[in-house]
Amino acid sequence: MKVRVRFAxxxxxxxxxGGVRTVLFNYLFARxxxxxxxxxxxxxxxxxxxxxxxxxxMDCLTWCGLEPDESPVKGGPHMPYRQSERKAxxxxxxxxxxxxxxxxxxxxxxxxxETMRTAHRxxxxxxxxxxxxxxxxxxxxxxxxxxxxxxxxxxxxxxVVRIKVPANTTVTLNDMIRGEVSFDSSLVDDKVLxxxxxxxxxxxxxxxxxxxxxxxxxxxxxxxxxxxxxxxxLWEYLGWKDQMPQWAHLPLILKPDGNGKLSKRDGxxxxxxVFAMNWTDPKTNEVTAGFREIGFMPEAFVNMLAMLGWNDGxxxxxxxxxxxxxxxxxxxxxxxxxxxxxxxxxxxxxxHIQRTDDQTLARLARPFMEAxxxxxxxxxxxxxxxxxxxxxTLLPDFYTQGHFFFATPEVTEMAAITEKWNAQKQAFFxxxxxxxxxxxxxDAAALEASFNEHVxxxxxxxxxxxxxxxxxxxxxxxxxxxxxxxxxxxxxxTINRITAVLRSI
RNA sequence: GGCGUGUUGGUCAAUCGGUUAAGACGCCUCCCUUUCACGGAGGAAUGACGGGUUCGAUUCCCGUACAUGCUACCA
Numbered sequence: 001m002k003v004r005v006r007f008a009x010x011x012x013x014x015x016x017x018g019g020v021r022t023v024l025f026n027y028l029f030a031r032x033x034x035x036x037x038x039x040x041x042x043x044x045x046x047x048x049x050x051x052x053x054x055x056x057x058m059d060c061l062t063w064c065g066l067e068p069d070e071s072p073v074k075g076g077p078h079m080p081y082r083q084s085e086r087k088a089x090x091x092x093x094x095x096x097x098x099x100x101x102x103x104x105x106x107x108x109x110x111x112x113x114e115t116m117r118t119a120h121r122x123x124x125x126x127x128x129x130x131x132x133x134x135x136x137x138x139x140x141x142x143x144x145x146x147x148x149x150x151x152x153x154x155x156x157x158x159x160v161v162r163i164k165v166p167a168n169t170t171v172t173l174n175d176m177i178r179g180e181v182s183f184d185s186s187l188v189d190d191k192v193l194x195x196x197x198x199x200x201x202x203x204x205x206x207x208x209x210x211x212x213x214x215x216x217x218x219x220x221x222x223x224x225x226x227x228x229x230x231x232x233x234l235w236e237y238l239g240w241k242d243q244m245p246q247w248a249h250l251p252l253i254l255k256p257d258g259n260g261k262l263s264k265r266d267g268x269x270x271x272x273x274v275f276a277m278n279w280t281d282p283k284t285n286e287v288t289a290g291f292r293e294i295g296f297m298p299e300a301f302v303n304m305l306a307m308l309g310w311n312d313g314x315x316x317x318x319x320x321x322x323x324x325x326x327x328x329x330x331x332x333x334x335x336x337x338x339x340x341x342x343x344x345x346x347x348x349x350x351x352h353i354q355r356t357d358d359q360t361l362a363r364l365a366r367p368f369m370e371a372x373x374x375x376x377x378x379x380x381x382x383x384x385x386x387x388x389x390x391x392x393t394l395l396p397d398f399y400t401q402g403h404f405f406f407a408t409p410e411v412t413e414m415a416a417i418t419e420k421w422n423a424q425k426q427a428f429f430x431x432x433x434x435x436x437x438x439x440x441x442x443d444a445a446a447l448e449a450s451f452n453e454h455v456x457x458x459x460x461x462x463x464x465x466x467x468x469x470x471x472x473x474x475x476x477x478x479x480x481x482x483x484x485x486x487x488x489x490x491x492x493x494t495i496n497r498i499t500a501v502l503r504s505i
Numbered sequence: 506g507g508c509g510u511g512u513u514g515g516u517c518a519a520u521c522g523g524u525u526a527a528g529a530c531g532c533c534u535c536c537c538u539u540u541c542a543c544g545g546a547g548g549a550a551u552g553a554c555g556g557g558u559u560c561g562a563u564u565c566c567c568g569u570a571c572a573u574g575c576u577a578c579c580a
Contacts, residue, residue: 012579044579113578128507196578201578223574223580252511307517314528317528336510337510337573337574345530389543392542465539466540478541
C-alpha cells in the first residue's frame with residue numbers, strides 16, 4: 001500500500017516551529033517511502049478562522065522547500081482539501097454513528113453543561129466531564145423519550161452529536177514512537193463530534209478525512225495523545241479499524257527557559273522568532289517575526305528543526321534537505337521534548353552559509369542589502385559574499401559585514417585613529433594616497449607592496465598604520481583583509497576614503 | 506484533582522547490560538590573525554531519587570519525585 005501522510009493545520013495565524021517540524025517529519029517520511037504528502041486545511045472552527053492564514057501556511061511550506069503533493073490549491077484525487085467544504089460528508093457519518101448507537105444527540109446548553117461541571121468539581125473523585133458517569137443525567141437522546149427527541153429535532157433545537165464512549169474497556173494504540181499506549185475508556189469523555197453549527201469537531205473530521213484520503217501514517221504533536229482513544233474508537237465504530245493509520249505522536253518543542261511548550265510569547269520575550277515567516281495579524285496589524293525575515297536560510301531552518309528530536313546516530317548534525325530525506329528514520333525520533341536553543345539555531349545557519357556557493361549567497365543576501373538601501377552590482381556582490389561569508393551568521397550580516405564595499409561607510413571608530421595620530425602618519429597617508437593615484441596594478445598584493453614601501457620610506461612600522469587604514473576604508477575595526485577590500489572598492493575609492501578621513505582629523 | 510507522556514552536562518544529544526559515559530552548541534584558556542571573525546589545541550560540566558533483576562546497570566522492572574500535555578460545541 002502506498003504511503004500517504006498529511007499535515008492538517010488550522011488557519012488561525014502564524015505557522016509555529018513545531019508545526020513546521022511536523023510538516024518536515026511528514027515530508028521526510030513520505031519521501032523516504034515513495035509516498036504522498038498531503039496538505040489539508042482544518043478550518044472547522046468558524047470562530048477562529050483568520051483570513052490569509054491559509055495562503056501564509058502554503059507560502060511557509062514553499063519557503064521551506066516542503067511542497068505538498070496534494071493541497072487545496074494544487075488539488076488531487078480527494079478534493080476538496082478544505083474541511084469547511086466537506087461539511088456534508090461529516091454529517092453523513094455522524095448520522096451513521098447515531099443510527100448504530102455509537103453516538104447520540106445532546107441538547108444541553110453551555111450553561112447546563114457548566115452547571116454539571118461545577119457540581120462535579122466539588123466532588124474530589126468526580127470526572128467533571130460529559131461522560132459515562134454523567135451522560136444519563138443530561139439532556140440527550142439517551143435520556144429523553146424518542147418522541148421528545150424527534151420533537152426537539154423538528155423544532156430545530158440546537159444540538160450536538162457526541163460519541164458514546166463505552167465503560168470499562170481498554171483502548172490501546174500502537175504508537176510508532178512510544179510503543180503501546182492504553183487508556184481506560186471510563187476516563188474518556190463523550191467528545192462532541194458534530195457541533196451545533198453543523199461543523200464537525202477535529203475528532204470527527206480527522207478520522208473521516210484520514211479514512212477518505214487513505215492516510216496510512218498520522219504524525220501529530222504529543223498534545224493529541226490524550227484524545228487518541230476517541231479517534232481509535234471512531235475508526236472502530238465507523239467500521240474502518242483495519243484501515244486505521246499508524247499513529248506517531250511527536251515530542252514537543254519546549255521553551256528555552258523553564259519548561260512548557262514553546263509559544264509565540266516566548267519568542268517575543270526572549271528575542272527570537274517562533275514562526276517560520278513574518279505573520280501580520282489582519283485585525284491588529286501586529287507583526288510577529290519569522291525565521292525567514294530574520295535571515296535564516298530555509299535549509300538551515302529545516303536542518304535545525306530536524307535535529308530537535310531526531311538524529312541519525314552518527315554524530316552528523318549538518319544535513320541538506322536531500323540528505324535528510326535519505327537518512328530519516330522514524331525509529332530514531334525521541335520520545336522526550338526538546339528545549340529550543342536559539343544560539344544553536346544560529347550555528348546551523350552559519351554552517352549552511354559556509355556550505356553555500358557565493359552566487360547563491362549573493363542571491364540570498366541581496367534582499368537584505370536592498371532593505372538597507374544598497375543596490376549591489378552582481379559580480380561584486382558575489383565576490384564580497386565569498387570574502388565575508390565566514391563571518392556571517394544570519395543573512396543580514398552580509399550587510400553589516402559588507403556594506404562598505406558598496407557605499408562609503410560612516411567612520412564610527414575615529415578615536416582609534418586620532419588617539420595615536422601624529423604628523424608622521426599624516427605625511428605617510430598623504431604620500432601613499434598620492435602615489436596610489438598613479439598606480440596601475442590594483443590587486444591586493446600590489447597595493448600591499450606599495451603600502452609596505454611607503455611605510456619604510458616614512459620610517460614607520462606597518463602596525464602603526466594598518467588599523468588607521470582599516471578604519472578609513474571600513475569605518476570600524478572589523479572586516480576581511482584591508483588590501484582585499486582596497487582591491488574590490490578600487491584605487492579611486494580607496495584614495496577618496498583616505499582623503500576624506502585625513503580632512504576630518 | 507484525574508488521565509497520558511517524559512526524565513544522560515546549562516542546551517541538543519550518543520550509548521541498544523560490561524565505555525576513562527561520544528560528539529555538538531554555549532562558556533573559559535591558549536594558538537593563529539598587524540581588525541573582527543573563521544580555524545586549531547585544551548578545559549570546566551552529565552546518568553533525578555529509592556528499591557529490585559543481574560556476576561555486572563545510564564541501559565531492564567517497580568515505586569517516588571519532578572516536569573510537561575490533555576481534561577472546550579479549539580485545534
